[in-house]
Amino acid sequence: MRNSGKILAAIVLITIITSLSITVQPVSASSQQNPQSLYPCSTCHQRLKVNADINYSWYHGVDLRSGAHKGLMCSNCHNPESAMMELRGNISLAILGVHNRSQLMADNLLCAQCHAKIYKDYLLGAHGNRTFDCPNGQAIEVKGYKGVKWVYHICDDYTKLKQKPARACVECHNPHDPTYYAISILPPPEGRVPPPDESSITYGGIAVLVTGLVLIAASHFVYKKEHMG
Amino acid sequence: MVEGNGKKIQEGKVDEKRRMAIKIAGLAALLSTIDFAVFDKEEFKKMLKKVGLDDILNVAEAREGLGHYEERAKKKEEELKNLCMAAADKICSEKGFASADCLLAKKKCSKITVKATPPDPNKRYAMALDLDKCIGCRRCEYACVMENNTLRNAGMDWIHIYEMDREGLSDLEGARDDYTVAPKKGKVYVPVACMHCENPPCTMVCPVKATWKEKDGIVVVDYDKCIGCKYCVVACPYGARRFNLFPPKLDPLDLNPNMHILGNIPRPVHVVEKCTWCVQRTRDGGVPACVEACPVGARVFGDLKDPNSPIRRVIEEYGVFVLKPEAGTNPRFFYFFSGAKTPRKEGGGK
Ligand code: SF4
Numbered sequence: 258m259r260n261s262g263k264i265l266a267a268i269v270l271i272t273i274i275t276s277l278s279i280t281v282q283p284v285s286a287s288s289q290q291n292p293q294s295l296y297p298c299s300t301c302h303q304r305l306k307v308n309a310d311i312n313y314s315w316y317h318g319v320d321l322r323s324g325a326h327k328g329l330m331c332s333n334c335h336n337p338e339s340a341m342m343e344l345r346g347n348i349s350l351a352i353l354g355v356h357n358r359s360q361l362m363a364d365n366l367l368c369a370q371c372h373a374k375i376y377k378d379y380l381l382g383a384h385g386n387r388t389f390d391c392p393n394g395q396a397i398e399v400k401g402y403k404g405v406k407w408v409y410h411i412c413d414d415y416t417k418l419k420q421k422p423a424r425a426c427v428e429c430h431n432p433h434d435p436t437y438y439a440i441s442i443l444p445p446p447e448g449r450v451p452p453p454d455e456s457s458i459t460y461g462g463i464a465v466l467v468t469g470l471v472l473i474a475a476s477h478f479v480y481k482k483e484h485m486g
Numbered sequence: 487m488v489e490g491n492g493k494k495i496q497e498g499k500v501d502e503k504r505r506m507a508i509k510i511a512g513l514a515a516l517l518s519t520i521d522f523a524v525f526d527k528e529e530f531k532k533m534l535k536k537v538g539l540d541d542i543l544n545v546a547e548a549r550e551g552l553g554h555y556e557e558r559a560k561k562k563e564e565e566l567k568n569l570c571m572a573a574a575d576k577i578c579s580e581k582g583f584a585s586a587d588c589l590l591a592k593k594k595c596s597k598i599t600v601k602a603t604p605p606d607p608n609k610r611y612a613m614a615l616d617l618d619k620c621i622g623c624r625r626c627e628y629a630c631v632m633e634n635n636t637l638r639n640a641g642m643d644w645i646h647i648y649e650m651d652r653e654g655l656s657d658l659e660g661a662r663d664d665y666t667v668a669p670k671k672g673k674v675y676v677p678v679a680c681m682h683c684e685n686p687p688c689t690m691v692c693p694v695k696a697t698w699k700e701k702d703g704i705v706v707v708d709y710d711k712c713i714g715c716k717y718c719v720v721a722c723p724y725g726a727r728r729f730n731l732f733p734p735k736l737d738p739l740d741l742n743p744n745m746h747i748l749g750n751i752p753r754p755v756h757v758v759e760k761c762t763w764c765v766q767r768t769r770d771g772g773v774p775a776c777v778e779a780c781p782v783g784a785r786v787f788g789d790l791k792d793p794n795s796p797i798r799r800v801i802e803e804y805g806v807f808v809l810k811p812e813a814g815t816n817p818r819f820f821y822f823f824s825g826a827k828t829p830r831k832e833g834g835g836k
Contacts, residue, residue: 374803377799378799378803381794381795381796381799382786382788382795382796382799383786383796383797383799383800383803384783385783386773386777386778386779386780386783386785387773387777387778387787387796388773388778389767389771389772389773389778397590399590399739401628401631401632401740402628402631402632402638402740403628405625405628405632407628407629407632407779408778409594409742409743410744410772411593411594411597411743412597412744413597415599415601415744415766415770416601416603416770417770417771418767418770418771418772419771420771420772420773423778429783436829437782437828438828438829439621439623439668439669439782439828439829439830439831440621440623440781441623442621442622442623442624442666442667442668443623443624443625443627443628444624444666445624445663445664445665445666446624446627446628446631446639446641446643447639447641448639448640448641448642449641449643449663449664450641451664
């Protein structure tokens with residue numbers, strides 16, 4: 258009973274927030290970039306078909322006139338009723354909304370139609386990273402060393418681990434701009450011995466040389482003195 | 487004349503003493519050769535044997551009976567669990583018994599497992615790294631520290647990432663690991679850790695055989711055998727070994743409960759440690775932490791003997807090279823250029 262009450266409260270809260278955001282967003286600047294958040298897709302796409310000759314849509318915030326996917330049309334991937342459907346092995350592409358990983362993994366096959374070599378790399382584990390599962394396992398995300406995010410695998414049995422690809426294609430590559438751009442780097446860890454200064458090496462070398470010469474001269478002098486005297 | 491005579495007499499005295507000393511030294515030398523001939527004949531013969539390809543691929547192991555390791559692992563597990571629980575109790579009393587930290591600490595302590603998984607002789611691990619993709623972000627380094635229960639802030643991190651000129655890759659002199667802006671144009675980022683060489687110089691110099699190459703290709707250190715002489719630190723051409731100057735710290739919140747007795751178990755003070763390719767993960771089917779953490783997927787890990795493994799794909803499709811081939815160490819850590827370059831940052835320095 259208490260649980261259902263909580264859920265009800267949550268639903269009411271979410272409705273209020275969404276309605277608020279809908280009413281607030283048209284005036285805010287963010288709506289300029291992301292207009293599709295205002296309307297559900299079905300409002301238009303019940304009757305509108307994907308246009309075969311379009312590669313730029315302000316409305317969707319997609320521009321295929323530049324970037325690595327330059328030259329493609331929206332319909333190359335988004336028109337389920339075209340001949341592409343067959344080429345894709347009858348994969349219907351999911352559009353928008355929250356998808357779980359298995360759904361995204363299914364979309365990999367669409368990418369594979371053009372990127373066969375990379376897809377083979379991916380299947381064999383040579384492209385993208387891999388992670389693993391364990392029976393009854395749990396992945397706990399923590400703030401680790403210097404606040405860097407880290408996932409601990411907490412398992413009952415650490416001897417039966419199973420490898421799998423860590424992510425689907427579109428989790429790393431935005432399909433509308435598939436280049437992977439470099440992310441920020443982390444600072445060098447503390448406590449390291451800094452690399453030696455170039456000049457110190459030179460000076461050290463000269464010092465060794467001079468000392469050596471002085472020693473040779475001194476020994477020669479002593480030797481001479483002993484034998485002469 | 488008198489003077490001369492005096493000198494002669496003195497010399498005569500010295501002669502006798504010297505003769506005695508030479509006699510003793512000679513005797514000692516003879517004894518030592520007899521000793522060598524008697525006790526080390528077999529060892530000597532082994533050393534003189536011609537080294538064939540089979541010897542290189544199936545290196546004889548110094549690993550003793552497995553029971554020994556499993557017993558020790560079990561003992562260590564108990565010990566660590568007790569220590570961890572004590573530390574967890576402290577956290578709980580400080581932050582409250584219902585706090586998230588307390589629960590996580592207790593959970594981790596109860597899940598501590600110290601394994602002694604033996605090597606699978608049918609496997610031969612190797613790693614490859616794509617220098618075109620790597621952006622030098624150091625995420626692998628941090629992941630390594632957290633996975634392997636490495637001491638924090640002590641310069642103990644096993645992976646170092648060197649920034650080098652794309653053109654002069656063989657020139658290690660100008661390599662720096664303290665850059666703060668990356669990736670720059672015209673530079674490559676070369677993460678360096680233990681190369682798990684086929685001919686590891688570090689294991690040859692160990693006077694107590696505390697480090698060796700296992701049958702699956704992983705070079706390990708037995709922390710209980712190590713006497714901390716640091717010979718191996720000097721012998722490694724890649725600077726991959728670290729000497730542990732500080733006693734271990736056991737913070738249950740930072741602890742990785744998945745441990746291997748030859749891998750990431752908290753190390754005692756004054757021993758040498760290094761990358762083990764996450765032996766606690768890989769021997770049981772997982773992937774090393776750096777491979778999991780790399781945001782660009784630059785790292786590839788697999789079994790050289792399996793034709794469908796990622797590493798074989800990389801070697802066959804892209805071709806690989808190693809660092810310092812002239813050292814004759816035959817590393818099993820490869821580098822390659824896939825051609826898919828991660829864009830360098832505009833204006834990222836000189
Ligand atoms: S995590 Fe990947 S990209 Fe970052 S430094 Fe390591 S290998 Fe390079």
